[in-house]
Amino acid sequence: MLILVTNDDGIRSPGLRALQQTLQELGTIAIMAPDRERSAVSHALTLHSPLRAERLAEREFAIEGTPTDCINLAIHGLLKQTPDLIVSGINRGANLGDDIIYSGTVAAAMEGAMMGVPAVAVSLECLEFDGDELARAAEVTAGIVRHVSRGGLPHGTFLNVNVPKGHHRGHRLTRQGRRRYPDQVVEKRDPRGRAYYWLGGGGSEFESLPGTDFDAVRQGYVSITPLHTDLTNDKSFPTLQRWGGGNFFVESL
Amino acid sequence: MLILVTNDDGIRSPGLRALQQTLQELGTIAIMAPDRERSAVSHALTLHSPLRAERLAEREFAIEGTPTDCINLAIHGLLKQTPDLIVSGINRGANLGDDIIYSGTVAAAMEGAMMGVPAVAVSLECLEFDGDELARAAEVTAGIVRHVSRGGLPHGTFLNVNVPKGHHRGHRLTRQGRRRYPDQVVEKRDPRGRAYYWLGGGGSEFESLPGTDFDAVRQGYVSITPLHTDLTNDKSFPTLQRWGGGNFFVESL
Numbered sequence: 001m002l003i004l005v006t007n008d009d010g011i012r013s014p015g016l017r018a019l020q021q022t023l024q025e026l027g028t029i030a031i032m033a034p035d036r037e038r039s040a041v042s043h044a045l046t047l048h049s050p051l052r053a054e055r056l057a058e059r060e061f062a063i064e065g066t067p068t069d070c071i072n073l074a075i076h077g078l079l080k081q082t083p084d085l086i087v088s089g090i091n092r093g094a095n096l097g098d099d100i101i102y103s104g105t106v107a108a109a110m111e112g113a114m115m116g117v118p119a120v121a122v123s124l125e126c127l128e129f130d131g132d133e134l135a136r137a138a139e140v141t142a143g144i145v146r147h148v149s150r151g152g153l154p155h156g157t158f159l160n161v162n163v164p165k166g167h168h169r170g171h172r173l174t175r176q177g178r179r180r181y182p183d184q185v186v187e188k189r190d191p192r193g194r195a196y197y198w199l200g201g202g203g204s205e206f207e208s209l210p211g212t213d214f215d216a217v218r219q220g221y222v223s224i225t226p227l228h229t230d231l232t233n234d235k236s237f238p239t240l241q242r243w244g245g246g247n248f249f250v251e252s253l
Numbered sequence: 254m255l256i257l258v259t260n261d262d263g264i265r266s267p268g269l270r271a272l273q274q275t276l277q278e279l280g281t282i283a284i285m286a287p288d289r290e291r292s293a294v295s296h297a298l299t300l301h302s303p304l305r306a307e308r309l310a311e312r313e314f315a316i317e318g319t320p321t322d323c324i325n326l327a328i329h330g331l332l333k334q335t336p337d338l339i340v341s342g343i344n345r346g347a348n349l350g351d352d353i354i355y356s357g358t359v360a361a362a363m364e365g366a367m368m369g370v371p372a373v374a375v376s377l378e379c380l381e382f383d384g385d386e387l388a389r390a391a392e393v394t395a396g397i398v399r400h401v402s403r404g405g406l407p408h409g410t411f412l413n414v415n416v417p418k419g420h421h422r423g424h425r426l427t428r429q430g431r432r433r434y435p436d437q438v439v440e441k442r443d444p445r446g447r448a449y450y451w452l453g454g455g456g457s458e459f460e461s462l463p464g465t466d467f468d469a470v471r472q473g474y475v476s477i478t479p480l481h482t483d484l485t486n487d488k489s490f491p492t493l494q495r496w497g498g499g500n501f502f503v504e505s506l
Contacts, residue, residue, distance in 0.1 A: 039301075040297060040298045041295075042294075042295040042296035042297045042360070043295035043296065043354045043355055044293060044297045045295070045355050045452055045453070046293075046452060047293045047452055047453045050449040050451050051449060051450045052447075052449055053448070053449075053450065068295075068355075069452060072437055072438060072452050073452070076437045076438040077438035077450055098482050100484070101360075101363065101367075101482060101484075102297070102298050102321075107295070110354065114351050114432065147496045147501065151495075151496070153489070153492075154486070154489040154492055156431075157486050169503070170502075172502060172503060173490060173493055173494060173502045175485045176483050176484055176485045178483075184325055184329045185325060185326060185329040185330035187330065194305075195306070196303040196304060196305055197303060197304045197326055197330055198303050198304070199298055199299060199300055199304065199325050199326070200298070221503070224493070224502075226485065226486045226489040227484040227485060227486055228484060229351050229354065230428075230429050231353070231354075231429055231480040231481060231484070232428045232429045232479065232480060233407070233409075233410050233480055233481035234428075235407070236406070236407040236410045236479040236481070237479070239404075239406075239407055240426055240477070240479055243400045244400070248400065248424055249425060249477075250422070250423035250424060
C-alpha cells in the first residue's frame, strides 16, 4: 500500500514526521508537502506561476506551493503510481466546524477525494506539539487508516479527524459544527498614521451542539467527520422552487 | 437595501462595474474588492500579514487581499452597517461542478453566508467579456437579487449562478456537477535544465449528468445552484458505523 503524506504546516513539521514514522508499518510512505507553512490557504491552486519541487529523498519532495498543489503534483506528475491513501497532517491545532473551509490540511484530503483516492485529514487540539501527544495522535491515525484501507470510503468521501489533548475517551462519528462569529478585525496604525488591519483577532467560537466535531473534542473524544465535496443544499430546493409563484424556474429537479 | 459587491478578478474588472451599474437601481452599493486578480485563491484568509485598504470613493475600497479577506474586512471593519446582501462577480468564466472549491468568487459568497448575510456568486461562461454579454448577465443577477431580497435564503445557504453565453433559455435550479479529472500537470525545463511544473494544463471536463450546473449551462440555461457550508456527508454514516463490527465508535449519531 502506497500512502501519500502531506500537510499545510510545511515539510519540516514534526506532525508530518510523526505520521511518517507510525504509518510506515502499514505501507510505503511518499511525502509531498509545502516547503514552508501554508496555513489558511484553503483550497488555493497555484495557476499563475510555475511550481518547483525539491527532491529530498526517495519519494519525498518539498513543493513551493499549497497543499492542494502538492496533491495535484503528486498524482498527475511526480509519483509513478497513484497512492492508495492520502493522509494530511498532523495539523498543529484543531480543524473544526465551519473553519475547515479555510484549512489547507482539510483541502489536501478533499483534493484527494475528488481524484478518487481515499483521504484522511488529521489535526491535534494542542498548539504546542509535544512528542507524546504526537505519538498518540499518530497511533489514532494508524487505527483509522487500517479501517479505511480495509473497507475504503464511500465515493467522494474523506474523513476529517480531530484528536483531543491528552488521553482520549474513544472515537465519535460526528457532524461538522457551526461557527459563531465574533468580531475578527483588529485595526492598527503605521508610523505614518495610515490604517492597516489584522484578521482573526477574535479567535473562533463554536455552537456547542450535540453530535458535532467541536462537542466531541471538547469532551475528550476523537472526532471523525465524514465530509464530501458536494456543497449542494438539497433541503433548500422546495423553498426556491416557490420563487415567482413557482414560475421562475423553467425546469425543476 | 445595502448591497456589497465583490469579486476575485480585481476591482478594475468590468464584471464588477456591470453589477454596480445594474444593481444600483435596487439599493445602495458598497464595493470591497481585491486590488488585483485573485483567481483560484479559494477560501484563503490572510492571517500572517496585515491588510491595507485603499478608499477609492464613498463605500468603495480596494483591498490588498483575497475575496474572503474583503468580506471579513467589510463586515467586521470598514462598513458602518452589515450589508443586506452580498453579490460576488461577475466572474470571467463559469464556476461549475467540483471546480467551485477553487473559486474566490464562490468563496466570497460562502463567507457571507457563514456570517448570516444572503449571498449570490455570479459567473459568465465567456472568457472574453463583452459589453452586451455583461449587461445581460447583470440583468439576470438583478432578477435573482429581487427574489432573494424579497424571500431571503434558507439559513447558511448561498446561490452559485452561472450565466451562459448569448441569450439564455430560462432559469434552472441545479445540483453541483462532478468533475472528471484529466492530467493536469505540464512539466517544463528552465535554461539550466531543472524541471518546473504548471498546474491546470488539461482544462476541466465534467460528467454530463442531468440536473447539474454544467448540464444546464451547456444547454443555454441560467444555472442556479443552492449551496451551503456544511460538508458533512450524512449518507456515509451507516457505512462507517459498521467499522470494527459496530464497535469502533463509542457513540453514534
